Amino acid sequence: MFDIDLWREIFQSINKNRTRSLLSGFTVTFAILLFTILFGLANGLNNTFSETFVDEASNAIFIRTGKTSKAHKGLQAGRQIQLKNQDFVYIKQDFDTETEYIASKVFKNITASYKNNKNNYSLIAVNPDNQYVEKSKVYSGRYVNQLDIDNQTKVIVIGKLVEEEMFSRTSALGKNINLSGISYKVVGVFSDDGGDDEERIIYMPLSTAQQIYGNNDYVDQINLTYNPDFDYNQAIDFGLDLEKKLKNRFNIAPNDQRAVRVYNRAMQNKGINQMTSVLGVLILVIGMGTLIAGVVGISNIMIFIVKERTKEIGIRKALGASPKSIVSIILIESILITTLAGYLGLLAGVGILEWATPVLKTYFITDPSVSKSLVISATLTLIGAGTLAGYLPAQKASKIKPIVALRDD
Amino acid sequence: MLEINQLHKSYAIGDSSLHVLKGIDLSVANGEMVAIMGSSGSGKSTLLNIIGMLDEADSGDYVLDSVPIKNLTEKKAAIYRNKFLGFIFQSFNLINYKNALENVALPLYYQGLKRKERQEKARFHLQKVGLLDWQTHLPSELSGGQKQRVAIARALASNPKLLLADEPTGALDTTTSSDIMAFLQQLNDEGKTILIVTHEEDIAAMCKRIIRLRDGVIMEDKKVTQVRAESHV
Numbered sequence: 192m193f194d195i196d197l198w199r200e201i202f203q204s205i206n207k208n209r210t211r212s213l214l215s216g217f218t219v220t221f222a223i224l225l226f227t228i229l230f231g232l233a234n235g236l237n238n239t240f241s242e243t244f245v246d247e248a249s250n251a252i253f254i255r256t257g258k259t260s261k262a263h264k265g266l267q268a269g270r271q272i273q274l275k276n277q278d279f280v281y282i283k284q285d286f287d288t289e290t291e292y293i294a295s296k297v298f299k300n301i302t303a304s305y306k307n308n309k310n311n312y313s314l315i316a317v318n319p320d321n322q323y324v325e326k327s328k329v330y331s332g333r334y335v336n337q338l339d340i341d342n343q344t345k346v347i348v349i350g351k352l353v354e355e356e357m358f359s360r361t362s363a364l365g366k367n368i369n370l371s372g373i374s375y376k377v378v379g380v381f382s383d384d385g386g387d388d389e390e391r392i393i394y395m396p397l398s399t400a401q402q403i404y405g406n407n408d409y410v411d412q413i414n415l416t417y418n419p420d421f422d423y424n425q426a427i428d429f430g431l432d433l434e435k436k437l438k439n440r441f442n443i444a445p446n447d448q449r450a451v452r453v454y455n456r457a458m459q460n461k462g463i464n465q466m467t468s469v470l471g472v473l474i475l476v477i478g479m480g481t482l483i484a485g486v487v488g489i490s491n492i493m494i495f496i497v498k499e500r501t502k503e504i505g506i507r508k509a510l511g512a513s514p515k516s517i518v519s520i521i522l523i524e525s526i527l528i529t530t531l532a533g534y535l536g537l538l539a540g541v542g543i544l545e546w547a548t549p550v551l552k553t554y555f556i557t558d559p560s561v562s563k564s565l566v567i568s569a570t571l572t573l574i575g576a577g578t579l580a581g582y583l584p585a586q587k588a589s590k591i592k593p594i595v596a597l598r599d600d
Numbered sequence: 601m602l603e604i605n606q607l608h609k610s611y612a613i614g615d616s617s618l619h620v621l622k623g624i625d626l627s628v629a630n631g632e633m634v635a636i637m638g639s640s641g642s643g644k645s646t647l648l649n650i651i652g653m654l655d656e657a658d659s660g661d662y663v664l665d666s667v668p669i670k671n672l673t674e675k676k677a678a679i680y681r682n683k684f685l686g687f688i689f690q691s692f693n694l695i696n697y698k699n700a701l702e703n704v705a706l707p708l709y710y711q712g713l714k715r716k717e718r719q720e721k722a723r724f725h726l727q728k729v730g731l732l733d734w735q736t737h738l739p740s741e742l743s744g745g746q747k748q749r750v751a752i753a754r755a756l757a758s759n760p761k762l763l764l765a766d767e768p769t770g771a772l773d774t775t776t777s778s779d780i781m782a783f784l785q786q787l788n789d790e791g792k793t794i795l796i797v798t799h800e801e802d803i804a805a806m807c808k809r810i811i812r813l814r815d816g817v818i819m820e821d822k823k824v825t826q827v828r829a830e831s832h833v
Contacts, residue, residue, distance in 0.1 A: 196709055207697040506693045509654065511682025511710035511758070513675045589674075593654045593681075 227540025525581025686755030
């Protein structure tokens with residue numbers, strides 16, 4: 192129910208006590224301002240983290256091999272461990288439910304030439320799944336597919352910068368390019384949020400590279416992503432299990448750190464996640480603390496207002512004001528001051544964050560904005576806070592006896 | 601109009617209790633103008649408070665306009681006060697940040713009337729007390745007599761059955777007092793029932809009936825010949 196007269200009464204009362212209303216609102220403005228800035232900074236810090244690690248899928252696990260550093264089961268130290276296609280198949284089959292995508296990789300450095308342009312790039316031979324592990328975005332043409340693998344086709348998918356540098360900003364799609372003496376057809380171009388280096392890569396089918404460059408089934412690295420439904424602990428357990436089984440498969444000592452290395456993003460993520468959640472809690476505590484201080488301030492002033500208006504409230508009651516209408520006046524005044532003042536703080540906070548964004552960039556704080564949902568929940572919190580602040584004073588006011596109006600001070 | 605039987609009221613003061621009203625029987629008919637007199641501590645203000653539903657009696661019956669006034673909730677009391685009673689106070693009790701018109705319109709607001717209707721009625725009553733030209737003035741810009749007249753207009757605004765005045769001239773000089781009393785007499789002539797608490801004999805003499813209280817009992821209750829107040833307006 193919208194009662195214009197009630198609002199008129201309230202505005203008259205606020206207007207009459209402008210300084211007092213301003214002062215009491217200030218505490219809330221300040222509380223919300225602080226909260227907004229803190230929250231924005233924390234958000235910015237979070238953004239920095241997620242941007243830094245945006246390169247690969249956040250649930251990635253990398254497997255690399257090296258030389259054994261310890262003798263084991265009668266085998267000497269210094270033995271080279273080599274991943275092969277069969278290992279890829281083994282992981283894919285034995286960890287079917289645990290893995291989401293899995294890709295083998297072979298690394299090569301090549302010189303690419305097209306017409307008069309010549310440049311060095313890293314060539315990576317992959318399975319089709321690699322697109323999802325690397326989070327590459329193919330924006331023209333297609334990625335390496337299973338047909339390429341089966342037929343060992345001489346096709347490549349090139350990074351955005353390769354296209355720009357080799358094809359002088361014309362479309363590379365369908366053109367043939369010479370990679371260290373062998374001609375390949377460009378079937379796709381991709382971009383990658385990981386940065387320039389990621390866009391200077393040329394991908395080709397794994398089988399093609401294995402045949403042309405080694406005539407073997409060697410694999411340099413296996414990348415996979417674990418089941419996205421895993422929580423951190425499950426993911427970490429999976430990584431450890433994988434490492435153990437691979438060591439067993441290659442007859443490597445369990446404490447050999449060098450022969451098989453399983454790098455699990457979950458480990459890193461867990462740390463980051465813990466840090467950001469602690470940061471979040473800290474900010475919530477500080478923000479709530481300041482907000483509570485503001486609420487207590489308003490409540491205090493409202494109690495004072497009620498005391499000062501005791502006679503007026505008594506008169507109103509003598510004239511027929513119901514307790515409910517008295518409660519409404521005090522409560523709505525409190526909510527109004529809190530909400531308006533809080534909103535002012537919110538706006539100021541968002542403004543300051545916006546203004547400070549370029550400066551903060553140098554301090555590893557990226558885009559410290561405040562989300563819409565936060566603004567909405569902050570508004571609801573403010574209305575709640577105003578109600579809380581006005582509750583006691585309103586109760587006090589409704590208990591005033593109209594007799595007090597009769598008494599002469 | 602007003603019927604009171606065996607009304608008792610005591611206040612707790614520390615451990616002991618003070619018996620203020622000791623069995624009051626009082627009956628007021630429509631159109632009367634009654635002065636309630638007594639020295640301070642005689643219980644006259646307490647009686648007025650109970651009649652005004654600002655305070656509740658410990659025992660006894662109180663019937664106002666055939667409505668028994670008993671065990672009222674605060675909400676009900678507020679509605680009855682608004683509907684039946686108009687208050688006039690010694691210290692005027694106008695709301696200092698509202699102008700004369702807004703003050704007069706306030707009881708109408710609590711009756712739930714629309715703004716336009718409220719202002720129209722309030723203007724009518726301000727005109728009646730002769731202060732229509734002062735409608736936009738704040739109480740601080742009015743003289744004592746003007747303030748009391750605004751207060752009377754406010755008391756009249758909701759068209760109450762009974763006007764209750766607590767020392768209405770207590771804060772005014774003799775000339776202004778006389779003006780206010782003349783106006784109250786005029787209202788009574790028009791048929792309004794008025795109850796005035798006072799300790800001034802000449803004010804009481806301007807009523808039609810004088811009730812004297814002492815130590816919580818009615819000592820004397822007599823009809824008098826009304827002395828007409830001189831209006832200077």
